[in-house]
Amino acid sequence: MTIWRLILREITHRKIGFALGLLSVCIAVATLAGAMTLLRAHDLRTDQIVAAKEAETQREMAKMEDDYRKIMKDLGFNVLILPKDQNLADLYADDFASKYMPEEYVDRLAKSDIVTIQHLLPSLQQKARWPEQGDRTVIVIGTRGEVPYAQRTAKSPILEAVRPGTIVLGYELHRGAKVKEGDTIALMGRQFKVAKCHGERGNKDDITAWISLREAQEIFRRPGQINGILALECVCAADSLEKVRADIATILPDTQVIEFASQVIARAEARRRAAEAARAAIESEKRQRAKLRSEREAFAAVLVPIALVGCMAWIGLSTFGNVRDRRAEIGVLRALGVRSNQILAVFLGKAAVIGIAGGIAGCAAGFFAGTAWGDVGDIPSLFQPGLVVASVGLAPILALIAAWLPALLASQQDPAIVLREE
Amino acid sequence: MSDPVLQIQNLKKTYAGPSGAVGAVADISLSVAGGEFIAIHGPSGCGKSTLLLASGGLLAPDSGTVSVAGKDLYAMSGDERARHRAARIGFVFQQFHLIPYLDVLDNVVAPTMALPIADGKGKAHELISRFGLDQRIHHVPAALSTGERQRVALARALLHDPPLLLADEPTGNLDEANGEAVLAYLAEFAAAGGAVLLVTHDPKAARHASRTVLMRDGRISKT
Ligand SMILES: Nc1ncnc2c1ncn2[C@@H]1O[C@H](COP(=O)(O)OP(=O)(O)OP(=O)(O)O)[C@@H](O)[C@H]1O
Ligand SMILES: [Mg+2]
Numbered sequence: 001m002t003i004w005r006l007i008l009r010e011i012t013h014r015k016i017g018f019a020l021g022l023l024s025v026c027i028a029v030a031t032l033a034g035a036m037t038l039l040r041a042h043d044l045r046t047d048q049i050v051a052a053k054e055a056e057t058q059r060e061m062a063k064m065e066d067d068y069r070k071i072m073k074d075l076g077f078n079v080l081i082l083p084k085d086q087n088l089a090d091l092y093a094d095d096f097a098s099k100y101m102p103e104e105y106v107d108r109l110a111k112s113d114i115v116t117i118q119h120l121l122p123s124l125q126q127k128a129r130w131p132e133q134g135d136r137t138v139i140v141i142g143t144r145g146e147v148p149y150a151q152r153t154a155k156s157p158i159l160e161a162v163r164p165g166t167i168v169l170g171y172e173l174h175r176g177a178k179v180k181e182g183d184t185i186a187l188m189g190r191q192f193k194v195a196k197c198h199g200e201r202g203n204k205d206d207i208t209a210w211i212s213l214r215e216a217q218e219i220f221r222r223p224g225q226i227n228g229i230l231a232l233e234c235v236c237a238a239d240s241l242e243k244v245r246a247d248i249a250t251i252l253p254d255t256q257v258i259e260f261a262s263q264v265i266a267r268a269e270a271r272r273r274a275a276e277a278a279r280a281a282i283e284s285e286k287r288q289r290a291k292l293r294s295e296r297e298a299f300a301a302v303l304v305p306i307a308l309v310g311c312m313a314w315i316g317l318s319t320f321g322n323v324r325d326r327r328a329e330i331g332v333l334r335a336l337g338v339r340s341n342q343i344l345a346v347f348l349g350k351a352a353v354i355g356i357a358g359g360i361a362g363c364a365a366g367f368f369a370g371t372a373w374g375d376v377g378d379i380p381s382l383f384q385p386g387l388v389v390a391s392v393g394l395a396p397i398l399a400l401i402a403a404w405l406p407a408l409l410a411s412q413q414d415p416a417i418v419l420r421e422e
Numbered sequence: 423m424s425d426p427v428l429q430i431q432n433l434k435k436t437y438a439g440p441s442g443a444v445g446a447v448a449d450i451s452l453s454v455a456g457g458e459f460i461a462i463h464g465p466s467g468c469g470k471s472t473l474l475l476a477s478g479g480l481l482a483p484d485s486g487t488v489s490v491a492g493k494d495l496y497a498m499s500g501d502e503r504a505r506h507r508a509a510r511i512g513f514v515f516q517q518f519h520l521i522p523y524l525d526v527l528d529n530v531v532a533p534t535m536a537l538p539i540a541d542g543k544g545k546a547h548e549l550i551s552r553f554g555l556d557q558r559i560h561h562v563p564a565a566l567s568t569g570e571r572q573r574v575a576l577a578r579a580l581l582h583d584p585p586l587l588l589a590d591e592p593t594g595n596l597d598e599a600n601g602e603a604v605l606a607y608l609a610e611f612a613a614a615g616g617a618v619l620l621v622t623h624d625p626k627a628a629r630h631a632s633r634t635v636l637m638r639d640g641r642i643s644k645t
Contacts, residue, residue, distance in 0.1 A: 001531040001542065006524075013523030332519040335480060336578075337508020337536030339501050416481040419515065419590075420471045 003342055007349045014322070018354065021318055025358025025399060028311035029391045030366035035300035036387050037370025042296060044376045046289040053285055057278035064274045079244055081105075081229040084254040096125040096139060097227035103213070105252050106229050112251045119146050121230040124216045132186040133177055139208040140187070142216020161212070167192035168210040171200040187211070188219050231257075308398060315354065315402035319347055323410040327418050334415035344411040351403030352396045359395030363388055425492065426453035427585045427617035428477055433486035435472050446472040447483070448640035454619050456585060459612035461620045461627045464637035470621035471590055473637070477619060478511050478588050479503045491585055508536035512579030514604075516591035518571040520563040520578075526550060527559050530577045537582060549577035553607075569600030576607055587611055589620045593627070605630040 011018045082091070083099035091097050106122040124142040129135045145161025162168055167185065169177070174197040179185050183194045192211065200206060217223050231244075245257045323330070330343055371379045430452045436443040446469040454460050462470055475481040477488055479495040488495045491510045495503055520529050530546040539545065550559055553573040563571055572592060579587060589608060593601030601624075609630040612618045620627060628634040636644040 001528060001534045003535060005528075006521075006532075006535065009523050009528065328517075328519060329521055332513075332515075332521070333532075333535070334504070335478065335507070335513045335519075336533045337504045337506075337511075339504045339536070341501075342535065416475045419475060419480065419519070 021354040024311045024314040026362040028307040029362025031307035033366025034370045041374025041376045061274040100225040142213040144213040164212040166195035168196040170208040171206040312402040319403040319406040331415040331418035340411040347407035351399040355396030355399030359392040363391045426455045428454040429489040454617040459618040461631035462635045469640040512584040512587045514589040514592045516594035
């Protein structure tokens, strides 16, 4: 016979008392585990919502950008810097400049401290026949992308450079040649990989092919030369054109400056605004979720301690009752030679059993209740091993604390009092 | 004659009552040797139970000493006294004081919680057979007759082969035949060399005892 066996026998004898104790621990631990699981579910749900929102705004942003591009197409202005001797009538008639200037001009501009111009795009443009495509007309634009200003911190370029060996084709060109992205196409004796095929724009872009500046210079035998610098103005107050012209004239005396459509800027601005709107939307969603979380947290912060204290009070009182019911038994155990700390162990052992069993049951119940309410599809991700350890470890400790005083009283009980009562 | 198993010297015990101290045991000296069966009888309230509990190390006297098997019970620590009690003293009570949720076998082996012994179960089975309880071995006390309950209590008291048996009114709740049987077992225990101290107000117990003592107002008035 051991103390342990005595505890188990007594538990099976007084099933209802044990069940009630178990239930109280179970409810308290379930409240704790359920609240923690719910909060975790809340966090996961927040992540899901924010991720979905981000994806959605990205889609919307792409669409908005496109809308802006269409709306802003003819608003605002950019400038085109051309050689001074370029005849503008020829330019408008031929769709490209026929005079050239050194590529070095753009670098000179980039190294200057000019502030009115934001982006510099040098290009070499040529209208030509495309021998490999039945001599059809093509506008070839060689570009090296945006030239960074030496004086300023680098910004993300608004146009990407066309990488050497690749080609970007306007709508009519790739449709006529029946090529798609990734294919190879010959242009004036060179092979290019098609990097991008534009959609229909309804202007000369549809018959334009973009290649790298270096290759365009080689094809047209214009090494080191360009025939235009597109300068994109962001701070586009209507009256600043004269100022821009004057600034450029001082740096590049033998050039002329004309106004050019400003959609690139509009697009960049549209993108920026859309991004800002999206960020704001996500921020507000996050704020709302955080507010909801702190409300739930506050609720749990009240409910969980109440459940724990209630449980401890119940365990303490029921242990008192148990000790009172077993006064004669305690007396006779002492008469049999059982020591007082063994009596203590009888009652603390019972409390520990209730605590461990209630802790495990409560942890499981709380977890499943939490997952049921948590509204998160991925149940395993709600499982928190730390929470299991904490609640299964905490419950017996709290039960032991609650049972301590009555158990101590039982161990101190004078056996003579009950044994003489005959 | 051999050394006394139980030796009580000048035992005095008073209880604190609402109107001053109540004298329970005034001044008692008594010794019980192995093979002796001493029956103390006297009117209710004369201090018999107090004397018995003090003899068993469950009630510290105000003065005087109690030695069991040569050791002064109240000179040792509580835990030592508990161990000494487990090994040397068997108790039998009027109310039987069986543990209600344990069956007969578990009740009989219950003393091994205090002091483990080799093959406690085997010993318990032996005692259960000796007291004719084989058929009731897995019954709880509530399912037993009073006579059976007292025999379970006797078996439990004998598990550790104590040299001393203390019995407080063991026949008080039993009918004539069962009471006689219990007294006969106590006599048998004494005949086998054990020391028995029985307190009762039943003068009939005297027939089985080797010596009878009359107690009155906390004192021995007649031997
Ligand atoms: N806790 C107590 N407080 C005060 N007085 C007590 C206490 N316990 C016992 N007494 C008194 O001590 C005296 C002896 O009591 P005890 O129980 O030893 O008598 P008893 O001879 O065993 O009586 P009975 O035959 O009725 O069992 C009685 O007068 C009783 O009233
Ligand atoms: Mg009495």
